Structure formats: structure tokens, C-alpha cells
Amino acid sequence: MDTKKTAKERWEEARSKTPERDAEFSTMSGVPIKPLYTPEDLEDFDYDEKLGYPGQYPYTRGVYPNMYRGRLWTVRQFAGFGTARETNRRFKYLIEHGQGGLSVAFDMPTLMGLDSDSPLSPGEVGTEGVAIDSLEDVEKLFEGIDMGAISTSMTINAPAHVLLAMYVVAAQKQGVPPEKLAGTNQNDILKEYIAQKEWIFPPEPSMQVFKDMLVYATEHMPRWNTVSISGYHIREAGSTAAQELAFTLSDGFAYVEAGIEAGLDVDDFAPRLSFFFNSHIDFFEEIAKFRAARRIWATVMREKYGAKDEKSLLMRFHTQTAGVSLTAQEPYNNIARTAFEALAAVLGGTQSLHTNSFDEALALPSEQAVRIAVRTQQIAALETGVANTIDPLAGSYFVEALTDELERQAYEYFRQIDELGGVVEAIEDGFQMREIAEASARYQREMESGRRHIVNVNIYEPKDESDVELHRASLEAEREQVGNLKALKERRDNEQVERCLEAIKKACREGENVMYPTIEAVRAYATVGEICKAMQEVYGSYRETPWL
């Protein structure tokens, strides 16, 4: 043995004698990965500055002192289909079985601010979620459910103010005041332009509606989360992990700035901001992303926006496993993919988790597939032992180096967005969309050239896959919904509806808070489509320049 050489040199020499596999040694986002990480990778690493303790600044190790030792993450599966009456029956079933929080999925027309009878709606009414046209549907949705006793999450963005108004009025009719209502609406319009593409108005007026809702909820709804800032859709659109991290956090900062511009104190609303991330298949990169996200948020909120309340600094988030990682080929393999992704979310310290069902590359999930998805979380929580200690990967040379690298890339994107003038300006320039399209095309090239493998897609030919029992949407809901809407328009006071719509337009023109006239309009049974169309007359519509 040559004693003059260091252990590391001897290792490098020994290693170089055997060739490496012909494979791509980088994360799926393209971060190069070394064969080994050592203390040299964390030379200036200061534990207190970089990590701290759970529940303490900068929250890298988690937002609560006890994390899963105190309470496990919440299993939160997203559901909704057909008419309000059908979904109401499902909600009651869930409540009877101990679920305290409801999560509403809306159908595509509702998400786009259209009514069920719009020419763009055929085939989509009640298929991907529940169809809501007017207050009447929201009343049916919560019939027999005490709206003061539950918390409701509504996945709605562009027309979120209309659905919030309907929720408030339906509750008032049950005798529950807005102060008592608990829940969240997604209401993250910026990521719609960047990724999910469910928009109504151009970005500037959309941010005005956001401010109106934030001011209304801060004043009247202390238990309501006005926004769930979402990276999920950005990732599903093909972004890298670093882009998901950077674009989501920069959207978050834009909402903070909007609240400050609207005259609110940052600590009055920031404690109610929450996040929603994707958990993709590259295990360590995802864990690093979650840890970096908490550290960046805490740092920027304190250093740049002067937040003082601890709750303004800690980033709470929901996670969903990556729908885009599921394959239509041999779909049962998706159970394994989802389990790995769920594990990354848990090791990253998520507050709640949705695990996708194995059949979702083919259709909406069947009941059996949903059950397996929920069981996957329960197995992770109760059998694997991963919840026994807090942030178990902290101090790993590799995970800490990767966390630092993702953080570095995020700050680099913040700089580029600032140079363009801010998030809205960057969107108008197409910046985030171009970056995502590039990343997505690069990934596809790597896959098709065989540099990256997806089992049963570009390696190992799939066996037969035909015997999966799928959920089928029916067109019954569409007929029923369109019929109900027609009857409502005949029955209600249409002159009152007209007056209310005029009041909304006036508020839009004069910069008054649009929440108040929207509440009056929904009370008069104006529809989602009518209200959004009235606002479009003032605000205009949005059409994107598609980036290929």
C-alpha cells in the first residue's frame, strides 16, 4: 500500500480501474451528480445558518418542532364529479367516515368561468369535477352539511372570487357568518398563465381581483386561506425541479407584494399563505427541492419583506405525486412510482399529501385504484418507520449539496425575473413558458435517444395492459345541469341580475373591491359565466402566444 496517498486518492485510483455504466448521471432536471459526496462538498457549511432546528428559522428541517412525531401528515385526496347532488352524497359519505375536510374538484367549464350551456362546454360538464353554474348548485353541494363545522378546499383559480362569494352566501343562508368559515381556495392565477392555462382576464386585472379577495378575506374571513401557491402544474407542464421551485416562490413573492400594495401589513396575511408542490420521480432532487423551498421562503420573507411573525416565515405545503410520471403501459407499475414519490414528499416534510392512482394515465381513477393510493400513504406512515425522526436526511453530504444547488438555481431565476421587471412582466414576455418548453423538449429528447429510461416505455417492452377496470364519465350530468340552468334563468329575477352585473362592471371600472358586488350578484343567482363575462367587458380576455 502506498502510504503517501490520501484515502480519497486511493479511492479515486481504485474507482478509475472499473468503467462506469453507460448512463446519464444527472438528476432528471439536469443537475450533474458526482459518484461520491464527502465533507469537502460542504466546506463552509454552518449548521445553524443553513438548517437550524425544526420549527425554527430558516425552517430547512421542517415547519413544526415535532413534525411527524407529533402528528402525521394529512392524507388529502382530491375528488369531485357530476352534479352538485352527486358530489354532495359523496361528501356526506366521507364525513360519516371521519373525514373533517372536504376538497372540491370542479369541472372544466367552471374552472374557465363558463356555464354548462356555453358552446365550449359540451363533453366537459361534470366529467373532471363537479359542475357549478349558480349559487343553487353550491347550496345543493353543501345541503345537510354544517358549513361552520367543516373546512373546505376549493381547487379554483380564475373565477375563484365567484366561488368564494357563493360559498359565503350559501353559508349565510345556513346561518353561518364568513368569520366562521374555514378552508382554502387555490386562487393562484399566476401559475395559470405559466402552466395550467385556465385563465379568463389578462394578468394585470387578475392580480387586481386577487388583491380584492385578499383584502376581503383578511378583513372578514380570518380562517380562510386565500391562495395556495402552486408549483404542481408548473412541473406537470414539463419544468425542471429548479424551475418549479423558482417560479412557484417568485409567484408567492408577487402575491406578497400585491398584498402590501393593497395596503395590508405583511404579517396580517402572510401567515395564511400556503403552497402546493409536485413530488416527481427523481428521489433526492425532490427532497432537496422541498428543503430549499422552506429555507428560501423564510429568508426572503424576513430579509426582503420584513415579516416578523414566525407564521409568515414558515412555508406550509401540500404535495401531490407526479401525474406526468405515470405510464399508460403496464399501469400497475405506477403503484411503485407513486410510492417512491410519496416517500420523497414525506422525507421533504410535507404537511399533506395526495397520492395518484395507478390508472390515471388512462382515465379518472377507479375506486379500487384510489384505495390503493391511500393505502400507499398509510404503509409509508405506519410501516416503514420514516416518520420516526425529523428530517432524517439532514447532514447527508449529497442531500445538503443538492439542496444548496437547487437554492442557487432558484436565486438565479429570481434575478432573471427581476431583470424583466417582475413576475407579471416576465409572463407577458413569455419567459417562464419558454423555459418550461425548453426543459420539456430536452427531457423528451433524452428519453427518445435512450439516455433516460422509463420502464415499459423505452426499455423492457410492455406486457398486456388491457385488463384495467376504468372509471367512465357519463353524459347524464351534462343534460341535467343544462336543464337546471335553463329553469333557473326562467325562475329568477332577471332584472335584479342585470342590476348586479352592472354593479360588478362599475366596481371593475372604478377600482372598487369587486368581492362586494360579486356577493350580491351570486345572491341574486347570477351565474359564474354571467359574472365572468361582465368582468371581461371591462378587463378584456387573455390569449397567449403559444411557445413551441
Add this chain to the structure above:
Amino acid sequence: MAKVGLDGHDRGAKIIARALRDAGMEVIYTGLHQTPEQVVEATIQEDADAIGVSILSGAHMTLLPRIVDLLKENDAEDVLVFCGGTIPKEDIPKLKEAGVGEVFTPGTPTKKAVEYLRRAVPSAS
């Protein structure tokens, strides 16, 4: 390349559009949220040989036959219609019966779409 209905999932449409363009074909992408009427109108205006429809919302059984019918009504039934997206296997024969040339499901390599178009529309490139 077209996105019909309200579904905003455009990653696949863009990937296929890029691949066809890289293969030397002239590609026009409609952008999002098009009605079948708008797609057929654009097809006729642009004198396109084929329409590729990307659809992940589950509305394929309503929207695709509508496009085929509208092409017929406008004497443009020689335009090839093909599609891709989250489409259950048992719907594929029904779509083909309705006049859809080919259905690509998730995970299809882009070169398959390119080869298919070269074969089905020899004038494409």
C-alpha cells in the same frame, strides 16, 4: 396541431408539434381552448393536410367525431384527423370508426407520430 375544448394540458401538443417541425413538416399550432368549428375553419384556411388533436380531458368522444363531421360538411373529408392523449383502449376502435385515422396513447415516441404522418400524408415532407 390543435387543442380542442377547455383542457389546458399542452405539453404533449407542443412536443409533437416540435417533433413534426424538426422532421421537416410545416406545423401550425392553434393554441389552447379551440372549438371544433374553429379548428376546422383554421384547417380550411391554412389548407392543412392533417389535423393532430391533443386531448387529455376525457371529452374525446364528443369533440373528435364533431371535427370529422364538420370536415365532411365543409367538403374537406380528405383532411386526415389523428389524435393523442389519455384515451382508454376501448374508445380507440370507436374513434377509428368515427373517422379518426390513428390514436396515440401516452408514452408513444414522437418518431411514431412522424412515421405515421409520412406514411398517411406522403406530401407532408
